Amino acid sequence: MTVEELEQIAESVRLENAKYDHEIHVCMDLACASQGADKLRDELVKAAEAAGKNVLVRRTGCMGPCSSGPLVRVDPEETLYAHVKAKHAEAIVASLGSLPVPELQCDLSSHFDKQVRVVLENAGHIDPEKIDEYIACEGYKALMTALIEMTPAGVIHRITESRLRGRGGGGYPTGLKWSTVAKASGDQKYIVCNGDEGDPGAFMDRSVMEGDPHRVIEGMAIAAYGVGANKGFIYVRAEYPVAVARLTMAIREARRRGLLGSNIGGTTFNFDVEIRLGAGAFVCGEETALLASIEGRRGTPKPRPPYPAVSGLWGKPTLINNVETYANIAPIIRNGGKWFADMGSERSKGTKVFALTGKITNTGLVEVPMGIKLREIIEEIGGGVPDGHTFKAVQTGGPSGGCIPAEMLDVGVSYDALMAMGSIMGSGGMIVMDDTSCMVNVARFFIEFCMTESCGKCIPCRAGTAQMYTLLSKICDGTASMDDLELLEDLCSTVKEASLCGLGQTAPNPVLSTLKYFRNEYIEHIAHKRCPAGVCTMKPQEVLA
């Protein structure tokens, strides 16, 4: 594969697409597929044939506003249809070339206006199972540019210049991580993609892997060139069968096109990727646990240092980045580090994808520039809290994050700002809660999660989370005393300070942040045996003799 061949493929796809008068894009991501998008696509194809129209019906990845699904977009008019059922296929096809179908058309401009699409630029536009469509959207151009025009040091310099930080949640500067691996000695190095999206309530990485799998592979290949690796692993949750299938297919197609394998782009660079399945362990999102799992062992973390960048997979220097981090690489190489660094806030650059869910009108996937206010995401993009309820808190960072109350909504989203509020950026789950959610119960939910997901290696996490769960349960059923609350706070700091890995160190965050902002709810449960949200069932009080 050469640059010219890549351009030829892109050109042929463009010519092929130009043959059609209209393109109908059908979102086939999980949310839309579960509402019959499959059948809808078949009906659209049938209807187009029956009407004799010159139309291309294309399956795409997630378009974003999942709550309006199944979604259909007609190009070049860019008409978006919401809640489309198979029975609407004929009407949509009949409307082509004239006015759109009014009862299906939806206006989501307030949802899209403030979004900036970098990672999701192709989602909803290309067929994820066709490598040529990715190539037509400048796919693999960045890899070719890197291999032919840039040195490995130049690649790392550009990533450093972009000031991209790890999108898995930690926010470690990506360029710095890459240069550490590049400097590490050893002739065998590995690239690992962390696709173990264990945060319950987040599905950004699933959508990227399913909707634009080649973007991840291209990012990994560029990283491999930069740090001098020739072998990569994508670690994906087994709970994401479609992502596994799409990635498997993408790897096969990339090999067939000579974009993976030996002498890529006619250079001396060799790189290949293998998929490794997770098996349902949240702790495997921690990098040393993830490596243990790839090696076929129990996913228990190891103390760091040595960091995987120096001694990782089978003791070799290993670069581990999250799916979204790799998805940012190709655009940075194509457009330059400065282009990326111009987006976002002072210390957090670029964009971030969030999975907006919970009690919010427009649930789905959004990509916003860093620094945007939480209020803009929730009220404008998300459309606010539905059914006349009032907003209470937004939870970011999953079980490692915290709950942010209404009075903090005017803070701009960045790694540091979220940390200062007692939460974390996390991988991008954003769950909105209204007045029907009890914050003590929410804290108990997360601690129960951490308790069952604790690997058991270190005692503060294994025993501490279990004790915290017991205390929170007591508060929830109205049998706790103020001493229990004090004990709970004490345990939070012990677990936070003394745990071995990120799971334990961040497990108290949901408790600490709810204690900080919603302490009165805890007090209500303990002192007045009353749950303000009406969620918890109090145990009947013992009558004192």
Added chain:
Amino acid sequence: MFRAMSPIQEGIVPAFTPPPLPSDDKRWKIVNGTMRKNGFARHALIETLHTVQSSFGYLDDDAIRFVARSLRVPLSQAYGVVTFYHYFSLKPPGKHTVTVCAGTACYIKGADALIAAAEKRLGIAQGQTTKDGNISLMTARCVGACSRAPVVLCDGEVAGEASVEQVLEQLERWTVE
């Protein structure tokens, strides 16, 4: 004192022959295929267990023993891996499986009520199978369909915005089958 050295101590490693397949069930060939593809390397343990589970539905003692011997992994380590990861099951699944997603978004939207209703209707706790082996009730740690919470999977089919009535109806349909 002189002691005879075993061939391994002398550095002569005897050629490894994988154990014979446990039975002539064709599914063992699929399992063996996964191990062969990975050159019977130890790191293929989880991959192989995935193949066993997808072929047989669960992992029984025979399967774990066979995989451990074939990959030269201590049985304790293989068993440790099986019990460490939630995805692996030591019990055969029911004829039908209803999985309620217990991720955060589903929890906020009331997955608890769905689990409680199903438990009450089936008379079993989550993670169990009815006595007649007909229905298994499972919970999942997020299936990634959060925007349509609460989510229930009926035999793998995703149903979003699920209600207690819908879940009970589905269980009824399976029971009368």
